[in-house]
Amino acid sequence: MSYNTFGQMFRVTTFGESHGPAIGCVVDGCPPNIPLTDADIQRELDRRRPGQSRFTTQRREPDMVRILSGVFTHPASGEQVTSGTPIGLMIENVDQRSKDYSDIKDVYRPGHAGYTYDAKYGFHDYRGGGRASARETATRVAAGAIARRIVPGLVVRGALVQMGPHKIERASWSWDEVNSNPFFCPDAKQAAYYADYLDEVRKRGSSVGAVIEIVADGVPPGLGAPIYGKLDGDLAAAVMGINAVKGVEIGAGFAAAELSGEENADEMRVGNDGKPRFLSNNAGGILGGISTGQPVIVRFAVKPTSSILTPRRTVDRYGREAEVSTKGRHDPCVGIRAVPVGEAMVACVIADHYLRQRGQVGASPTWPFDPPKT
Numbered sequence: 438m439s440y441n442t443f444g445q446m447f448r449v450t451t452f453g454e455s456h457g458p459a460i461g462c463v464v465d466g467c468p469p470n471i472p473l474t475d476a477d478i479q480r481e482l483d484r485r486r487p488g489q490s491r492f493t494t495q496r497r498e499p500d501m502v503r504i505l506s507g508v509f510t511h512p513a514s515g516e517q518v519t520s521g522t523p524i525g526l527m528i529e530n531v532d533q534r535s536k537d538y539s540d541i542k543d544v545y546r547p548g549h550a551g552y553t554y555d556a557k558y559g560f561h562d563y564r565g566g567g568r569a570s571a572r573e574t575a576t577r578v579a580a581g582a583i584a585r586r587i588v589p590g591l592v593v594r595g596a597l598v599q600m601g602p603h604k605i606e607r608a609s610w611s612w613d614e615v616n617s618n619p620f621f622c623p624d625a626k627q628a629a630y631y632a633d634y635l636d637e638v639r640k641r642g643s644s645v646g647a648v649i650e651i652v653a654d655g656v657p658p659g660l661g662a663p664i665y666g667k668l669d670g671d672l673a674a675a676v677m678g679i680n681a682v683k684g685v686e687i688g689a690g691f692a693a694a695e696l697s698g699e700e701n702a703d704e705m706r707v708g709n710d711g712k713p714r715f716l717s718n719n720a721g722g723i724l725g726g727i728s729t730g731q732p733v734i735v736r737f738a739v740k741p742t743s744s745i746l747t748p749r750r751t752v753d754r755y756g757r758e759a760e761v762s763t764k765g766r767h768d769p770c771v772g773i774r775a776v777p778v779g780e781a782m783v784a785c786v787i788a789d790h791y792l793r794q795r796g797q798v799g800a801s802p803t804w805p806f807d808p809p810k811t
């Protein structure tokens with residue numbers, strides 16, 4: 438049993454700790470002949486990289502990725518392509534400051550994983566959270582960059598749609614805006630508000646949570662398997678596996694409970710292209726655990742960063758009550774950098790199910806079917 442691996446056919450194993458020499462992953466099961474360079478992966482990593490604005494941790498990590506294996510220069514095209522063998526990726530840690538954590542070596546940060554690691558293993562790596570640090574999520578973004586290239590036409594994008602209690606105006610949604618502000622926020626006006634709001638939170642030494650929405654366009658119908666390999670089930674597990682995520686919704690999600698059957702039903706017509714056309718997408722692109730061909734929509738709630746300057750009551754490893762405040766470098770809203778991580782996890786799950794579909798079914802059936810002969 439391995440707990441550092443996810444996926445069946447597109448299989449990702451990550452390794453490394455926050456303050457070790459390097460982090461990385463092995464991506465196994467990637468098909469051959471997919472063009473892949475370091476730059477393709479670096480582009481995605483740069484979106485998650487810390488220290489790019491005053492709203493994220495000031496840890497200076499260049500997050501330079503090295504492809505160690507699994508690529509080859511194609512003999513005909515001269516292009517670097519995947520070879521079908523395991524792809525090893527490594528990112529060095531260069532800005533560890535373990536002494537920032539020496540004061541909290543033996544006390545548990547409420548909301549962090551120190552106590553549960555102790556309860557399970559009998560020790561915990563207090564330096565930046567060790568394996569529980571979100572530093573590990575860089576490797577998922579790297580794997581996601583490969584996953585994005587597997588399904589033809591797949592586009593996975595994410596956006597921050599709520600910070601603390603403040604939601605975006607959905608009518609103002611612009612994908613172009615997402616990459617123009619430091620919050621991955623699709624609503625320009627709300628992004629401007631978030632800047633002042635988060636400055637105030639940061640200066641107080643506090644933190645806030647966020648809601649992130651991931652939209653995957655170009656997902657072909659038929660991905661996902663009933664009933665223990667449902668696409669929505671695997672997406673929820675993958676996204677819930679991101680640090681600090683406390684809730685996941687697909688499509689209308691929890692709001693579906695408030696809708697009537699009439700409101701919730703995604704009615705169907707035949708589109709001009711002869712394919713089914715859904716009149717709404719409350720299902721979030723998934724029915725019966727299988728993709729419908731509509732955009733797959735995943736939303737997740739990220740809790741506020743638990744490392745805060747305000748002292749909190751806690752206990753230490755030796756059974757004594759204590760107080761703790763964290764002086765290291767932290768994101769005041771971890772939800773911001775969770776956006777590219779969420780995109781990566783969704784891309785990995787969809788790529789995995791695409792390969793599983795191809796393995797079991799081969800070419801997908803063509804809809805509509807011929808009517809029975811009478």
Ligand SMILES: Cc1cc2nc3c(=O)[nH]c(=O)nc-3n(C[C@H](O)[C@H](O)[C@H](O)COP(=O)(O)O)c2cc1C
Nearest residue numbers: 549550569570571680681743744767768771774775
């Ligand atoms: C991108 C990202 C950055 C994070 N940075 C921090 C941080 O600076 N300080 C902190 O206390 N937690 C941070 N976290 C959250 C912790 O890693 C997480 O809360 C901790 O491992 C406990 O796990 P859990 O919240 O999933 O239960 C971050 C999470 C993400 C997704």
